[in-house]
Amino acid sequence: MSHVVQLRNRGVGTPMRAVLALAILWCGYPLVPQGAVRDGVYDAFALACIAVGFWGASRLPSRVRGRWMVVLAGFGCWVLGDAVFSLEQHVFDIDFYPAPSDAAYLAAYVVLACGLLRLMRSAATRSELTPLLDAAIVTAGSGIVVATFFIAPIASDSTLGLPGRIVASAYPAADVLLIGVLVSLWTMAGLHVGAYRLLLLALLAMLAADVVWNVIAMRNPEALTPAWLDQLWLLGYLAAAGAACSRSAARVNRPPRSDHPVSARTRMLALGCGLMLPGLTLFLDALFRHHVPWQLVSVGSVVLSTLVLVRMGLLLKTVEVQAVRLAALARNDALTGAPNRRTWDHELGRAVRRARDGDGGLCIALIDLDHFKRYNDEFGHQAGDRLLRGAVAAWSAVLEPEELLARYGGEEFGLLLPGCDAGEAARRLRDMQKRMPEGQTFSAGVVVARPELDPEALVALADRALYDAKHAGRACVRVADDRFSEEALPAVDIALKPIVDLESGRQVGDRACSSFDEGTAESVLAGAYRDGYGPELESALVRAVLRRPRAGYRAVPLSAEALHSPLVRAELAGDLSGVVLEIASPTEAASLTGLEDVLSDLKARGARIAVSNWGSGYFDGERLARAQADAVRLDLSHLQDLLREDREAVMRASVRWAHERGVKIGIVNVVTPQDWEMAADLRFDFAQGSYFDDPSAHLTTPSTVAE
Structure with a gap:
C-alpha cells in the first residue's frame, strides 16, 4: 500500500514541477519584445498552462476530476479567445466589432461559472442561503459601480452599433458575475485547502486585469496592452494550473473544518464594503463625471437594501433557532433527552404552588434503577447509557403531556403527576415498571403534596419512601406517610421541666425532656440518624412539643443535623415567639455550616437560639457566634472540676464574657x-x-441568694 501511495505522490508531483518551470518562465515575460512575437509567446504560455492544468486534473480522483476539468475548460475558452484575437490582429486584420474572439471570451465566463458552482456544491457543508446572500450583496454593490462607470458610458457611446454596445457591456457584466461566484466560493469553502487559495488568486488576477484593461480602453481605445498587464493575465492561467496540479485539489470536496470557514469579522468587512459601494459611486461620479445614472443607482440601491433585509431576517431566524436550541440544552439532560435537574426544580416549584392554590392534587415520585452500578460493571458504561435512554423513552410513551419525567441525578429520576392521588400514582408507576428495558427494575417512592410543606420537604418525604422501597426488597413502590405515624417511631415520653429565674425564683418557662424505653435520648437519636430516620424522629418530637400549651418560654432540644432537614424546618413554620431552640450537637461544629440563613429566618420569626454543652468541648466561642446564640445551657455535673479554687476565676470570666455579648x-x-x-x-x-x-414544692429563694 505504501508503494502505491509513493507512486501516486510522484505522479501528482510531476505536473506540479511543470507548473514551477512555467512560473520561472513567467518571470521573464517582460523581456519579450512587443508585437506579434509577444502575442505568440503569450498565447503559447497560456496554452501551456492550461495543458499542464488538464494533465494534473486527469490524475485526480474521479469524484473531483470532472469539476476541475470544467473549471479549466473555462480558462481554456479564454486561451482560445486570445489565440483567435491574435489571428484577428496579425493574420486576418479584422477591424469590426464584435469579433469572433468575443464569442470565446464571453463563453469562458459561462463555463467557468458552471465549474466554480460545481466546486462550491462539493465544498459546502450545508445548503443555506446565507453565503449566497452575502455574495449577492457584494455583487449588487459591485454591479452599481460597474453599471455607473462602465456599462452606462458604453451604452451611450454613439460610435458603437447596437451589437457592439451589447457585447462591450457584457464584459463588465460578466466580471460582476465572476465577482459573485468568487465571493460565494470564498464564503462557502473558505481557504482551508491550498487549491482554493490558488484558484482564488487566479480569479482575482484575471478580474483585476480585466478591470484595469477596461479603464485603459475607455481612456484610449487605441492603447496597446502593457507587458505587466499581460503578465497579470498570465498569472491567472498559471495559478489555475497550479490549483489543478496541487495535491490539495483532491480535497476540495471535503467540508471545511468549521461551519463558518470565513470569520465573522472578515465577513462583516466584506459586507460593509459592498454596502458602501453605492454611496462611493455617487461620490466619485459627482467628482469626475457629473452624469449620475439615477435609474441604475436607485434600482441597485433598492435591490441591495432588499438583500440586506433578507439577510437580517435570516440572521434573526438563526438567532431564534439557536436560542431555542440553547434553552433546550440548558433544560434537558444530554444523555437521555429528559428534562434535567434545573428544569425539575423549576417545574416542581410551579406544580406545588398550583396544587397549593387548589388547582388539583399532585403526587411526586422519585425513581431509582435497581442495581444500576452492578449492571454497569457487568455490561459496560455504554450499555448503562443505553439502559437509561431506553427507560426514559419507554416511560415517556405512557405519560400525559402535563406530566413531567426528569433526570434527578445519576440513575435517579423525578416524576410529577398532577391530578393523581397516591393510589393512582402507584398504579402508574407499576405500569412503568413493566416497561423497563433489558428486564431491569426500579424502586420508587411517592408522596402526596400537602399545602404546609415546601417542595424541598416533599422531595425529602419521597426520598424516604424510596429508601423504604429499597429496604423492602426493591422492584416496588412505596407511598410516604405524610402524617409521620409516630407508632412507627421509638416509644417516647416527653416531660416539660420547669425553667426558673435564679434571681426571682419564679418559673419563666419549661424545657421538653424526652425519655425513650430503648435508651438515653442521645443514643436513640444517634441510632435514628445511623439508620436513616433521624429527621423523621426529631420532626415528630418537635411537633409533639409545640402542640402542647405553654406559659412562658418553651425550650425545644434539637440537633444541628435536624436543622439541615426540610422535614424539621417544616414543623418550625409560622410564628415562633416564645420558642427557644436548644441546639445540642454531638458532632463537629461543621454541622452548623450552611445554617446561617436558616438560623436568621428562625430568629426573624421570633425564635431564640440556645446552645447546650457550652464549655464541654462541643461549643466554644466560635461555635457560639456561628449559632447566633441568645443563650447557653450548662450541665452542673460538667462544672464540678471547673469550680475548684484555681479555676473558678476562669469560670467567672467566661460568664462575664457571655453577658457582655447579651447571652443568657x-x-x-x-x-x-x-x-x-x-x-x-x-x-x-x-x-x-x-x-x-x-x-x-414551695419554691422560695434561699436566704443567701435573697441577701
Missing part, C-alpha cells in the same frame, strides 16, 4: 438549694433540675 446562661441538674446558691453566685440567669420538678 442557664444551668441544669440543679438538685439542692446549695446548687441554686452556687449558680446564683456565679451570676447564672436560669436553672432547671429535679429540685424544681416537684409541683408540690
